[in-house]
Structure formats: C-alpha cells, structure tokens
Amino acid sequence: MKKQKTVVNKKNKTTKNNLTIAVAGNPNAGKSTLINAIAGARLHVGNWPGVTVEKKSAEFEFRNQRVTLVDLPGTYSLSPYTQEEVIARDYLVREKPDVIINVVDATNLERNLYFTLQLLELGIPMVIALNMYDEAGQKGFSIDTDKIASILGCAVVPTVATKKEGVDSLMKTAISFAAAPREHQPGSVSYGEDIEQALTPIAEALKDHPGVLAEHMPLRWLALKVLEHDVRVMSDYGLAADAPFLTWATKHLRAAHGDDLEALLADTRYGLAAGLTHEALKKPETRKKELTERIDAVVLNRLVGIPVFLLAMWLIFKLTFDIAGPFTDWLDGVVAGPLMRWAAAVLAAISAPDWIVSLVTEGIIAGVGAVLVFLPPIFAMMFFITLLEGSGYMARAAFVMDRLMHAIGLHGKSFIPLLLGFGCNVPAIYATRTLENPRDKALTALLIPLMSCGARLPVYVLFSAAFFAAYAGTVLWSLYLLGIVMAVLMGFLFKKTLFRGEAPVFIMELPPYRMPTVKSLMIHTWEKGKHYLIKAGTWILAISVFVWFGLNMPWGVESKKDSYLGKTSQIIAPIFEPLGFGTWEAASSLLTGVVAKEIVISTMGQVYVPQAEEENEEAPSFGEDVKEIGVSFAGAFVDAAKNVFSTFGIATMSAEEDEEASGLKSVLAKTFTPLSAYAFMAFVLLYLPCFIVLVAMWHEFGTWKWAGVTIVYQTVLAWVVAFVIYQGGRLMGF
Amino acid sequence: MMLADLKPGQSGKILKISVTGALKRRLMDMGVVGGTEVRVKKVAPMGDPIEVRIKSYDLSLRLGEARQIEVEVIN
Structure with a gap:
C-alpha cells in the first residue's frame, strides 16, 4: 500500500483538463491495432514498473481535449495469478482512469463479455469498442448493440480498427463519458x-x-x-x-x-x-467452414503439420538473417571504413596524440559499429515475430512443438527464439518476448547461448580446416549437436534447480488467422530497434571503450603480451592447462571473444602471427567515400533481395576464409593438437556469450540476474566439457 | 470420462474440474466451466496438446490438464 499518497493526490485534482483513458481487452481482440489507429506515432512504448511487460501509452489532444491513453496488458480475466492481470487490475483500482475503453471481439462475444463483466465491477465509466465488426458481419452475425448497452449500462461503439472505422466516434464517446463520470456510472449487473x-x-x-x-x-x-x-x-x-x-x-x-x-x-x-x-x-443457422479451419486442416495436420512448421521456420530463419546480413555488412563497412577514416583525418588535423586517435576510432567508433551491426537482425526478427503473432501462426507453432519443448521444461513457443539463436543470439534473446510466462521466458533465454551462432562458425571453420581437413564437415556438425545436447541437459538441470516447482501450464487460445496491418508491424519493429539502440546501445558502447583500454593500455607497449589484456591472459592461462590450451595467446583470444566470438580468430592472428607493417594505401577522398556509402547501401538491397530468392542454404551461415588464415593455420598446428583443438572449439561454443547477448538479457529482463547466471553456468559448463574432452581423449590415446 | 479421453470430433459437457488454485481459475477464465459444451477438434502431431472448441472459440491445452476435467459424452 505504498502508493496511497500519490493516488489520493491524483483524485483531489479539481479541474479535469487531462482525461485518462485505459484500454483493456482480451488478447487477440485487436486492442493493439485499435491503439495504433487512435494514437499511431504518438505512442510511447515502455515497461510497467518492475516487470518486463510492455506498457504503451500516449498523450495527445483530441478536439481540444488533453487525453492520456494507457494500454493495459491483454488479459482474459482480472484474477490475481498472472503478471499481466495484476498489472491491469492494480492500474484500474489504484490509478483510477476516468474511463475504460473495453475492446471486445465482435466475433467472439461470450468470452470477451466475461471479461467485460469483471471490468464493470470496478464502477468506472466504460465504453465498449465492439471491434472487428466487419468480420462479424461477414459471418452473418447481427449484434444488437443497444441491448448490450442498456443491460450493461455502458456505451457500445462498433469499430473496425484495421480500417480506422468507428475510431473517431469511439474517442468522442469515451471523452464525453470521462468528462461527466457521474452521469455515466456503469450499471451494476446483478449476480443473483x-x-x-x-x-x-x-x-x-x-x-x-x-x-x-x-x-x-x-x-x-x-x-x-x-x-x-x-x-x-x-x-x-x-x-x-x-x-x-x-x-x-x-x-x-x-x-x-x-x-x-x-x-x-x-x-x-x-x-x-x-x-x-x-x-x-x-447467428445464421448454418455455419460456413471458415478459412481458419481450412488452413488448420493443413497446418495442424498430424502428418504434414510438422513439415509445414519446419518449412515455415526455415523461411523465417532464412529471411531474418539473409535480409539483415547485407545491411549488417554495409553498416560494418561504413563504420570500419569511411567513418573511421574521417575521424582519424579530423583528429590528425588538430594534431591529437596517437592514443586519442586510437581511442576514438578503435574504441568509440568501433563500439558504435558493434551497436549498429545488430540493428538489422533485430529489425528483421521483430518484423517476423510480430507477423507470426499477428497472423495467428505463432499459437499454432507452439501447439505443434509443445510436446517436444515440454519434455525439456520449456513452452511450445520457446522453439522460435532458440532457433533464431543459431543465426545470432542477440535477436534471439529479444524474441523471448513472445513467451508470456516469466519462468518460460527466463529459461529459454538461458539456453539460447548454447545455440551455436553464426559468429562462432569462423572459429570452427579455421580449426577444423587446420586439424580435421578430411572430416571438417563432421566436426562442424558435431559442435552444433554438442550445443543442442547441452541445452537439453541444462534444461533438465535448471528445471530441477533454479526453476523448481510447478511448471507453467499451456492453456492457450488458437485465434483465427488474420492479416496484421502494415502499420502495426512497422510500429513494433521500429520500437524494438529504437529501444535497443538507446538502452542496450549505451552499455555496448561503454563496454567497447573499456575493452579498448584492456587491449591498448599501457599505451605504447611493444607486444600485446604486455598490455593489460596480455597480462590478464598470462594470469588466467593456467586455468586452461588441463583443457589442453594453457597458453596466454589462447587465453587472450578467448577473453576478446567476449566482445564477439569471431574476434577469437582476429586476436589469434594478432598474437600468433608477427604483425606485418600496414600497407599505406591511397586513402579515398571524402567525395569518393560518400559515393561508396550510397552505392554499397543500394548494393545491400540487391544482396538482400538475392538472398531471399536464392534457394540454396542460408547465405549468412557460410563463412569464407581470408588470406591471413593460412599463415595462422600453420602456427596453430604447432601449438594445438587435434584433441586440444577440438576441446578449444567446444570451449568457444559453450563459454559465456558475447557481451551484447548479456546486455540484451539485461535489457529484456530489466535485471542483470539472468546475465549473471549465464556467465557463471556457461563458464563452468565450458570448462567441464572441454576438460572431459581433452582428458578423456588422452586416456583413450588420442 | 475425462476430456483427455474424448476422440477428435467427439463432444462432451463439462461436469467437474478437479484441479485447484491458479490452474483452475485459468481454466474457468478461459470458459472451462461446468455445464459448458466442449468438442475435441484436433490432437497435435506429436500427440499432445489437444485443440478443443469451447464458447465459440478454439482453445489448446495439454493432456495433463485435460485429464483433470471430467466430462459427460454427448452425441
């Protein structure tokens, strides 16, 4: 009851120059589309205090009236058992909005009205938005809105949110109700x-x-x-x-x-x-076989249901990463090329010292690059996740996969975030938002880093080419499999330890298939990207600068061995001795791998292979740079389109080898044995994910708790598995 | 008879839910209340969960829960 004071103050306001409208309704009733139709770009997306449930609100003027619109989480009831329901009811009873807009799905009256009755118990003036009114008409439904209004003692306004129909009239009614609450007290329905x-x-x-x-x-x-x-x-x-x-x-x-x-x-x-x-x-006497039933006859079919699902997942995966890939490369190229050159040129012009130039280009600008490269896959992921949810297929995907996922203590919906993890763990962490239950969500996020992402592939490719030339493909697949097996084991382990107790249930509506509006797809996609940039971006940038210090300080050291990073590596190297790779070079590449796992390779390039003097190429002029940025951006579109239409595999999952790799391979052959190389790859697969994933976990969960658990469990797991591989292999005589 | 025992296409009338607490409330909130008619539409490809038609909409639930909902078969 800590909130008492603020609430009392709020109620004492004498003039109602700002009216608060709460929007409540069942999931799948079109609430989100209606909110977008009313407030559109003015929507502010945040979180409800202390929880990860999304809160959308907007403040704007409607016909000279200041209004605050608050979107309550979609719920079926106001029971005290789920996070969403508690948020909705606490808001309604404590913050006391002036009016409730209750979004009711006209095609599914009975269950929606069950919720309406609970809202009416609160005694707040209410306007029902009888949404999807057109769809009800197409089904031949005829709804007596006056009757509903008179029995419930509220107003009923038919709406079609996707076409913005009735939205104006809905707002007018809601405002007139809010302005004169006494005349618009809802009727009290007798419970017998x-x-x-x-x-x-x-x-x-x-x-x-x-x-x-x-x-x-x-x-x-x-x-x-x-x-x-x-x-x-x-x-x-x-x-x-x-x-x-x-x-x-x-x-x-x-x-x-x-x-x-x-x-x-x-x-x-x-x-x-x-x-x-x-x-x-x-209702009409005879019911037509609906589109939803016809689609489900295929999608949920016992024989083809799973193949259809796998095809859909393959498409989602391919589209997410293949469309995003060229744009990621483009951003990477712009930041690493022109942007760094310009910054260096400006700094040289003002004769800044070398270490400043290095800090700005390799610390700050590289950090900005690290933030930006994840933006395309996050946009793409959010777009497809919203599409899956909005169309109704997400619920089917969960239905089809639940048996398998349930076996390891997860929810049917966990499958998609885990799958995306094979592309990149960062958008995969964000994709866990599709899971409603906090337990399912956290458990899924904890297992995502075990899905071997694209950034780990270059490490496997280099090592398997150097040590297992003939069996490189087999070795590669064994690592992916190892990750999955570990996820299953850890799933069991977590179920018995951190997530002991009653497993959440799977009682889920299978909503009719619907076409989500482009606008709502765009809003969701844009909001996610924006939030990532602002919130996660700040952390990522800060950590990048910190890493720069580790790599380059004290300034002017001859060898990387004498940098802070090198010194730390020498200290921790003995930890890796029993795993077969207790050298400071291996340790420092693993340390920098926390920035991004593919960096393991480039660090090895730097510490193992003596550095050749950088060639002084003629730097392109400013004009050429600008032109190149534009041309390569256009090229990214072409590549994205090509990727979509190419049917062979997944473009971003193939790693190419560059020239410097061959030099590195011969050095590696001297310091690693095939056995220790395999142990090293297993370690790279399993040890803590790149820090971007950890920041994403913090961002998505609002706490460092799960990132902390990930750091600890993955480090221990990686060490144990690599130990078993190396020592076990030695015992077997490898 | 329990809801889990109904074959796809079969309908039943709900008699009793033998769970308690949050789970029972959740089922009731979704329309699984005594006297309501429920028809099993589909079983998931891997045998669990099931899809039922209730209160003019489609609901999916696991067999574990469906085993605790007593129904009376109707034709």
Whole structure:
C-alpha cells in the first residue's frame, strides 16, 4: 500500500483538463491495432514498473481535449495469478482512469463479455469498442448493440480498427463519458439474489477499513474479491479467509452452492455472458467452414503439420538473417571504413596524440559499429515475430512443438527464439518476448547461448580446416549437436534447480488467422530497434571503450603480451592447462571473444602471427567515400533481395576464409593438437556469450540476474566439457 | 470420462474440474466451466496438446490438464 499518497493526490485534482483513458481487452481482440489507429506515432512504448511487460501509452489532444491513453496488458480475466492481470487490475483500482475503453471481439462475444463483466465491477465509466465488426458481419452475425448497452449500462461503439472505422466516434464517446463520470456510472449487473445478499454485509464491513477509505477502493469490486477469496486482496487488507464476518456473510451462499465461491463467481459471470450473448447476437443457422479451419486442416495436420512448421521456420530463419546480413555488412563497412577514416583525418588535423586517435576510432567508433551491426537482425526478427503473432501462426507453432519443448521444461513457443539463436543470439534473446510466462521466458533465454551462432562458425571453420581437413564437415556438425545436447541437459538441470516447482501450464487460445496491418508491424519493429539502440546501445558502447583500454593500455607497449589484456591472459592461462590450451595467446583470444566470438580468430592472428607493417594505401577522398556509402547501401538491397530468392542454404551461415588464415593455420598446428583443438572449439561454443547477448538479457529482463547466471553456468559448463574432452581423449590415446 | 479421453470430433459437457488454485481459475477464465459444451477438434502431431472448441472459440491445452476435467459424452 505504498502508493496511497500519490493516488489520493491524483483524485483531489479539481479541474479535469487531462482525461485518462485505459484500454483493456482480451488478447487477440485487436486492442493493439485499435491503439495504433487512435494514437499511431504518438505512442510511447515502455515497461510497467518492475516487470518486463510492455506498457504503451500516449498523450495527445483530441478536439481540444488533453487525453492520456494507457494500454493495459491483454488479459482474459482480472484474477490475481498472472503478471499481466495484476498489472491491469492494480492500474484500474489504484490509478483510477476516468474511463475504460473495453475492446471486445465482435466475433467472439461470450468470452470477451466475461471479461467485460469483471471490468464493470470496478464502477468506472466504460465504453465498449465492439471491434472487428466487419468480420462479424461477414459471418452473418447481427449484434444488437443497444441491448448490450442498456443491460450493461455502458456505451457500445462498433469499430473496425484495421480500417480506422468507428475510431473517431469511439474517442468522442469515451471523452464525453470521462468528462461527466457521474452521469455515466456503469450499471451494476446483478449476480443473483444469493450472491448479492452475501455481498451487502461484506461491503458494509469493508466500508470503514482504513485501507479502503484511504484509497477510495471500489466497494463492490472489493466485496466480490473478498467473496472469491482473492489472494492479493485478502493479504493487502490483512483479511483472514475465516474472518467471522466473512463466514457469517457467506454462510447461506456456501450452504446452497458449496465452498468454492471463486468457481461460483466464474460460473455466474459466464452464465451472464452467455445470457447476454444469447439475447444480443443472432447467428445464421448454418455455419460456413471458415478459412481458419481450412488452413488448420493443413497446418495442424498430424502428418504434414510438422513439415509445414519446419518449412515455415526455415523461411523465417532464412529471411531474418539473409535480409539483415547485407545491411549488417554495409553498416560494418561504413563504420570500419569511411567513418573511421574521417575521424582519424579530423583528429590528425588538430594534431591529437596517437592514443586519442586510437581511442576514438578503435574504441568509440568501433563500439558504435558493434551497436549498429545488430540493428538489422533485430529489425528483421521483430518484423517476423510480430507477423507470426499477428497472423495467428505463432499459437499454432507452439501447439505443434509443445510436446517436444515440454519434455525439456520449456513452452511450445520457446522453439522460435532458440532457433533464431543459431543465426545470432542477440535477436534471439529479444524474441523471448513472445513467451508470456516469466519462468518460460527466463529459461529459454538461458539456453539460447548454447545455440551455436553464426559468429562462432569462423572459429570452427579455421580449426577444423587446420586439424580435421578430411572430416571438417563432421566436426562442424558435431559442435552444433554438442550445443543442442547441452541445452537439453541444462534444461533438465535448471528445471530441477533454479526453476523448481510447478511448471507453467499451456492453456492457450488458437485465434483465427488474420492479416496484421502494415502499420502495426512497422510500429513494433521500429520500437524494438529504437529501444535497443538507446538502452542496450549505451552499455555496448561503454563496454567497447573499456575493452579498448584492456587491449591498448599501457599505451605504447611493444607486444600485446604486455598490455593489460596480455597480462590478464598470462594470469588466467593456467586455468586452461588441463583443457589442453594453457597458453596466454589462447587465453587472450578467448577473453576478446567476449566482445564477439569471431574476434577469437582476429586476436589469434594478432598474437600468433608477427604483425606485418600496414600497407599505406591511397586513402579515398571524402567525395569518393560518400559515393561508396550510397552505392554499397543500394548494393545491400540487391544482396538482400538475392538472398531471399536464392534457394540454396542460408547465405549468412557460410563463412569464407581470408588470406591471413593460412599463415595462422600453420602456427596453430604447432601449438594445438587435434584433441586440444577440438576441446578449444567446444570451449568457444559453450563459454559465456558475447557481451551484447548479456546486455540484451539485461535489457529484456530489466535485471542483470539472468546475465549473471549465464556467465557463471556457461563458464563452468565450458570448462567441464572441454576438460572431459581433452582428458578423456588422452586416456583413450588420442 | 475425462476430456483427455474424448476422440477428435467427439463432444462432451463439462461436469467437474478437479484441479485447484491458479490452474483452475485459468481454466474457468478461459470458459472451462461446468455445464459448458466442449468438442475435441484436433490432437497435435506429436500427440499432445489437444485443440478443443469451447464458447465459440478454439482453445489448446495439454493432456495433463485435460485429464483433470471430467466430462459427460454427448452425441
């Protein structure tokens, strides 16, 4: 009850120059599309305090009226059991919006009205947006909106959010309701004589409770919650389930209907929702076989369901990384080329010292590059995830894969983030937002780094070419498999330790297939990218600068061995001795691999192979640079398009070897044996992911907790596995 | 008979949910309440979960939960 004060103050405001409108509704009722239609670009996307649930809100003027629009999480109920429901109800009872817009799916009245009834219990003026009204019409539904309005004591406005129909009228009605709340109090729907008789004495007893008084809690709502023994309300108000007044008030009710009053209320609400639907909705006698059923006949078919799913996943994976790939390369090229050259030129012009030039170009600008290169795959991932969710296929994917995922303690929806992990772990971490339950989400995120990402491939390619030429392909696949096997094992382990207790259930709506609007796809995609840039970007940049210090300080050291990095590597090298690669060179390449795993190779290039003097090429002029940026950007589009239409494999999953690799290979052959090389590759696969993944985990979960768990468990796992491989191999005589 | 025992295409009327707490509330909120008609539409390719039609919409749930929902077969 810490929020009491602010709430009281809020209520004391005398002039209503800013009206607050809360938008509530079931998932899949088109709430998000409606919000976009109302507020569009003015939407601000953030998080609800302390949780990872997304909060969308907008402040704007509608016909000279200041309005704050708050989107509540989509829920089926206002029970005290899920994060989303608790957020929605806490907001409604504590922040007391002036009016609720309840988005109701006109094609699915009964279940939506069950939620509507719960909202009405709060006594806040309400306008129902009877959404997808056109779709209901196409099905031959005829809905008596006046009847719903008069029975529930609220306004009903038919809307088609995808076409912006009814949106204006909805807003006008909502504002007129909010401006004159007294005239627009919702009607109190009777829950039947038995329940109403029990509610009166409960409300009477609660009336003078200090908490209730201070917060202006809606009494009827509170009495209902007490009646159904709502765990949160009972503990918030210090009420015992066997409080004498409660036992007395419910005596008759329990005698007539049994002890489970929560079930009685659910039954009653559904009974009313069914009755209301029966009265207001006229359906055609014969039902056409709907499009959704025809698609599901294939998509969920026992024989072709899985092949169709795998095909869809292959497409999503390919499109995400192949479309993003050329743009990533382009950004990388611009930052590493022209941008660095320009910065160096400017710094040279003002005769800045060498170390400043190095800090700016290799620390800061390279850091900006590190942030930017992940933007294309994040955009692409978000676009396709939103498309999967908005179209209704995500629920089917979960349905098809749940059996398999459930076996390792995950949810059907965990499959997609894990799959994306093979491309790049960073967007994969962000993709876990498709999981509603915090436990499923965290467990999935913890296992994602075990999916061998594209950045680890160059390491495998180099080492398997150097040591296992004939079996390079087999070795490569064995590593991917090793990652998957470890994920399964760790899944089991986490289920028994960190995530002990009741596994979340899988009770999920399979919504009808619908075409998501381009606008909502764009908004979601853009918001995710923007947030990543601002929030995660700051951290990534800071860590890049820190890494630069490690690599280059003290300034002017002859050999990398004397830099802080080199010194640290010498200290930690003995840890890797039992794994077969206890040299400072190997240790320093592993350390820098935390920046990005492919850097393991370039660091090895620097520490193993004596540095050749850099060739002084003629630097291109400013004009040439600008032209090149434009030309290569256009080229990125062409490449992306080519990738989409190329049917052979996945472009970004092939790693090419560059010239410097051959020199490195011969040096590696002297310091590694095939056995220690394999142990090293396994270590690179399993040890902690690049720090971008850790920052993404922090960003997505709002806490460093899971990033911390990842660091610890992966380091231990990598060491143990590499140890077993190396020592086991030696015992077997390799 | 339990909901998990119904074959695709078969319908039943819900008699009793024998779970408690959050799980029961979640089922009830999704429309799994006594007296409601439910029809099994599909079984997932790997045998679990199942898809049912209830309250004019499609719901999926695992067999583990469906085994705790008692139904009476209707024709």
